[in-house]
Amino acid sequence: RRRICGGATIRRDEETGEIYIARVIHGGLADRSGLLHPGDLLVEVNGSPVVGLEPEQVIQILINSQGTILFKVIPNSTHSSSSSQKLVYMKAMVDYCPLQDSSIPCPNAGMAFSRGDLLEVVDQSDGQWWQARKLPRVTSCAGLIPSASMLKSKQREQWWCQPLQVHTCIRPCEDSSLLSLLTDLSVCVSAMSTPYEEVALYQRPPQENHRLIILVGATGVGVNELRKRLIKLNPSTFQGPVPHTTRRIRAEEQTGREYHFVTKELFEYMVCNHRFVEYGEYKGHLYGTSTDAINDVLRRGRMCIIDVEPHSIQPLRTGKLKPYVIFIKAPSPDRLRQTRRDARIITNYTINRAFTEDDFVELEEASRLMETKYKQFFDSVLVNDDLQDACMQLCSIIQQAQDEPQWIPVSWSRRDE
Numbered sequence: 001r002r003r004i005c006g007g008a009t010i011r012r013d014e015e016t017g018e019i020y021i022a023r024v025i026h027g028g029l030a031d032r033s034g035l036l037h038p039g040d041l042l043v044e045v046n047g048s049p050v051v052g053l054e055p056e057q058v059i060q061i062l063i064n065s066q067g068t069i070l071f072k073v074i075p076n077s078t079h080s081s082s083s084s085q086k087l088v089y090m091k092a093m094v095d096y097c098p099l100q101d102s103s104i105p106c107p108n109a110g111m112a113f114s115r116g117d118l119l120e121v122v123d124q125s126d127g128q129w130w131q132a133r134k135l136p137r138v139t140s141c142a143g144l145i146p147s148a149s150m151l152k153s154k155q156r157e158q159w160w161c162q163p164l165q166v167h168t169c170i171r172p173c174e175d176s177s178l179l180s181l182l183t184d185l186s187v188c189v190s191a192m193s194t195p196y197e198e199v200a201l202y203q204r205p206p207q208e209n210h211r212l213i214i215l216v217g218a219t220g221v222g223v224n225e226l227r228k229r230l231i232k233l234n235p236s237t238f239q240g241p242v243p244h245t246t247r248r249i250r251a252e253e254q255t256g257r258e259y260h261f262v263t264k265e266l267f268e269y270m271v272c273n274h275r276f277v278e279y280g281e282y283k284g285h286l287y288g289t290s291t292d293a294i295n296d297v298l299r300r301g302r303m304c305i306i307d308v309e310p311h312s313i314q315p316l317r318t319g320k321l322k323p324y325v326i327f328i329k330a331p332s333p334d335r336l337r338q339t340r341r342d343a344r345i346i347t348n349y350t351i352n353r354a355f356t357e358d359d360f361v362e363l364e365e366a367s368r369l370m371e372t373k374y375k376q377f378f379d380s381v382l383v384n385d386d387l388q389d390a391c392m393q394l395c396s397i398i399q400q401a402q403d404e405p406q407w408i409p410v411s412w413s414r415r416d417e
């Protein structure tokens with residue numbers, strides 16, 4: 001059994017009754033003193049022998065002590081300096097709460113985190129429990145988090161033991177298409193196999209292609225409007241990929257400019273070969289955005305801006321595209337009503353009308369759900385309040401994404417990716 005005391009956890013050897021320092025919490029009191037190390041045998045606390053005591057009794061001695069606390073320890077001769085450990089950075093792809101985890105040796109020393117949090121892992125010497133701090137750093141003291149393998153087995157356990165959880169996990173929030181359902185399932189499965197994603201700071205070398213910029217947001221929040229405005233603002237820098245379509249070419253159009261006009265057979269062939277990021281049907285014709293069209297824009301040295309459904313982000317997360325994902329978030333309900341007075345809801349076939357009260361409620365809810373569900377994939381969140389402001393903020397976020405160091409998965413930098 002283990003308990004925490006002054007930034008260290010202790011454990012009792014059940015055979016001998018001896019009390020040992022189990023781990024020293026990085027940045028805590030004991031760590032800063034430099035005097036206690038994992039494996040040290042605790043002999044006395046303030047002159048009282050502790051051998052044979054329960055860890056709780058040792059804690060009680062500490063609680064009752066006033067002023068200086070005196071430990072008598074026999075140092076662990078084999079301990080290796082923890083300061084020599086390399087810092088590793090991880091993005092959490094799952095949520096974790098130590099207070100709901102019965103297996104944690106010491107819940108008080110645990111650190112809660114949620115999907116998308118950036119963790120600085122300071123100690124991986126234990127195969128089961130690591131020590132980490134959240135970034136940006138608010139405290140110098142680290143907390144216990146389950147190791148990747150530990151978290152994987154916890155996730156697997158939850159998956160198999162709680163069928164209801166699986167159901168919740170895969171329930172799509174904004175549309176119920178089979179594709180969305182399957183992609184949600186794949187997001188869950190991938191979070192189970194990679195609960196932490198190792199990340200590193202990446203600065204795009206000037207000669208390398210720009211990072212793909214992905215905009216996502218709930219229907220009607222203004223993703224398309226922002227994308228269009230951005231491209232209009234600086235068409236020589238920002239560009240959208242040229243989509244493919246099976247509809248007939250019109251007199252004023254040119255293939256490869258407005259669209260790549262292709263036959264239905266070729267389109268279907270491309271679908272089968274996974275060449276589309278997204279595709280769909282409109283008035284009996286097929287339309288789609290291909291990865292080749294994205295690469296065309298990037299190869300020409302431009303910044304490619306696309307807007308996709310959130311379930312299309314995962315397949316785009318590759319070392320070649322190094323996508324930077326910006327979530328376009330709905331503003332507060334009041335601001336939504338004030339700013340969208342002249343806005344129009346336009347959907348595929350027949351609808352082109354002003355926003356109603358129900359639309360505002362739905363939009364706000366959809367935006368909130370989307371953020372909760374996919375936040376681990378977002379690099380930045382932009383509130384689309386005043387349109388001009390949002391457009392300017394978007395420009396500056398994109399500039400930073402391209403020119404300043406950003407956290408990306410380390411796997412994206414590997415040559416074999």
Ligand SMILES: Nc1ncnc2c1ncn2[C@@H]1O[C@H](COP(=O)(O)OP(=O)(O)OP(=O)(O)O)[C@@H](O)[C@H]1O
Nearest residue numbers: 219220221222223224225339343344384385386387
């Ligand atoms: N910040 C804003 N202030 C006022 N009106 C806005 C703002 N952002 C977008 N709009 C307007 O809201 C309406 C919906 O925007 P838009 O078509 O870009 O939504 P969308 O998120 O792309 O939706 P969809 O996914 O259905 O295409 C448009 O009339 C657009 O001009």
